[in-house]
Amino acid sequence: MNFPIWDIPLLGGGLLIGIVSILHVFVAHFAIGGGLFLVLTEQKAYRENDMRVLEYVKRHSQFFLLVTVVFGAISGVGIWFTIGLVAPAATSTLIHAFVFAWAIEWVFFLLEVASAFIYYYTWGKLDRKTHLVVGWIYFVAAWMSLFMINGILCFMLTPGAWIETRSFADAFFNPTFWPSLVMRSVVAFALAGLYALLTASMVKADDVRAKLVKYSTLWLFPAFIVLPVAGIWYNVVLPPLAREISMGGAPAVTLFAGLTIFFSVLIFVFAYFYPYRHPDKFPAPAAVMFLLLGLMATAVTEWVREAVRKPYIIYDYMYSNSVLVDRKNEYSQDGILKSAKWVTVNSVTEENVREAGENIFRVQCQSCHTIRGYNGIKLLVKGWDEQFIDHQLQHLDELKGFMPPFMGNEVERRALARWLTALNLSEAAPIGQEGNAEKLSTSPQE
Numbered sequence: 001m002n003f004p005i006w007d008i009p010l011l012g013g014g015l016l017i018g019i020v021s022i023l024h025v026f027v028a029h030f031a032i033g034g035g036l037f038l039v040l041t042e043q044k045a046y047r048e049n050d051m052r053v054l055e056y057v058k059r060h061s062q063f064f065l066l067v068t069v070v071f072g073a074i075s076g077v078g079i080w081f082t083i084g085l086v087a088p089a090a091t092s093t094l095i096h097a098f099v100f101a102w103a104i105e106w107v108f109f110l111l112e113v114a115s116a117f118i119y120y121y122t123w124g125k126l127d128r129k130t131h132l133v134v135g136w137i138y139f140v141a142a143w144m145s146l147f148m149i150n151g152i153l154c155f156m157l158t159p160g161a162w163i164e165t166r167s168f169a170d171a172f173f174n175p176t177f178w179p180s181l182v183m184r185s186v187v188a189f190a191l192a193g194l195y196a197l198l199t200a201s202m203v204k205a206d207d208v209r210a211k212l213v214k215y216s217t218l219w220l221f222p223a224f225i226v227l228p229v230a231g232i233w234y235n236v237v238l239p240p241l242a243r244e245i246s247m248g249g250a251p252a253v254t255l256f257a258g259l260t261i262f263f264s265v266l267i268f269v270f271a272y273f274y275p276y277r278h279p280d281k282f283p284a285p286a287a288v289m290f291l292l293l294g295l296m297a298t299a300v301t302e303w304v305r306e307a308v309r310k311p312y313i314i315y316d317y318m319y320s321n322s323v324l325v326d327r328k329n330e331y332s333q334d335g336i337l338k339s340a341k342w343v344t345v346n347s348v349t350e351e352n353v354r355e356a357g358e359n360i361f362r363v364q365c366q367s368c369h370t371i372r373g374y375n376g377i378k379l380l381v382k383g384w385d386e387q388f389i390d391h392q393l394q395h396l397d398e399l400k401g402f403m404p405p406f407m408g409n410e411v412e413r414r415a416l417a418r419w420l421t422a423l424n425l426s427e428a429a430p431i432g433q434e435g436n437a438e439k440l441s442t443s444p445q446e
Helices: 013-048 051-086 088-097 099-121 128-157 168-172 177-200 206-218 221-236 240-249 251-276 284-307 325-334 353-364 386-394 410-422
Strands: 312-314
Touching: 013 051, 013 099, 013 128, 013 177, 013 284, 051 088, 051 099, 051 177, 051 206, 088 099, 088 128, 088 312, 099 128, 099 168, 128 168, 128 177, 128 312, 177 206, 177 221, 177 251, 177 284, 206 251, 221 251, 240 251, 240 284, 251 284, 353 410, 386 410
Parallel strands: none
Antiparallel strands: none
């Protein structure tokens, strides 16, 4: 409402955020679990006096640094760039509500980056004990970074009592905070194992490779035990509508929720019967396959988490189109065009109905829909006449619980319906000549 719309043809803003965020999540969780993997594996090498394992840890730490610090930092900046342009109102709310949390997270992030570089560049230059201390500092800083980010991410789905109190504690320690933290922690350890399988499978010495492959596989199993319990806990504290969407209310979301379980089970079953039982026969291409399965499991899980938040971007506070919930009645009575700052018309007339309808689409619909492309509205309304589209708009949130209600007066609603109808008409048919379309009234009707 108060910001211009960033139009991304074909992809749409929501999908772009999803792509950047999922790739970042996949790397960011590895940055946490991988840090613990490094320090524990280094300790293992010292304890067993196995210098070949220590050499592996040194090589793995280089891979770790490149993936987490280089790609992780770039993709993290990419998230800020995309959410700031696609959802500026929600981003502003998160900044204002969590200004100190962000500041604390950035301190941990700086400590994380600094200790990662020190850890990598001081192999053989620091004594064992000091080098391990640096490794532990890295892991604690990385996990604390997750701790802070987790509270902010969970807030968007379950703001809880913050809606009434505006308290930082209520916002941060919201209903899904603890189950989400448990799930993300064990997922981080599992991803550490998946990445380690890739580097371990490339070790040349057969006996060392088999030893490291089996050891890396063990990092997957805690998640197999903990995730079902934490997932049930998480599901229980979800808002009722969010739970319904994931359990049949929206078929696509339910399918993806099922894929989350499917990919996870597939990883753990194959991990047990292949690299764990036969580590000497586990090749690098199989490790790549495991890593891709991990990426798919992460992708569908994050997609479901985002999808069940609909029709809100911040639950019960701000709709997915950035319209505040408490202004719904105001817009329904007075119209939305007169309040929107980045529109070309502020009211609907017979002369500007096409332009007004397009403006209303941009303000209310474009955050989730493109015209032609991902979730394209042109195809979704194909074959619908104007009266049917208008009826759908009147009952949008009743027919599709994951969509916000239409917010605007009757004239604006009918203007949007006419513009949507015209999307699938021949260019030769001027708007207003669609057969039995009624003349647009420029005053609200009861």
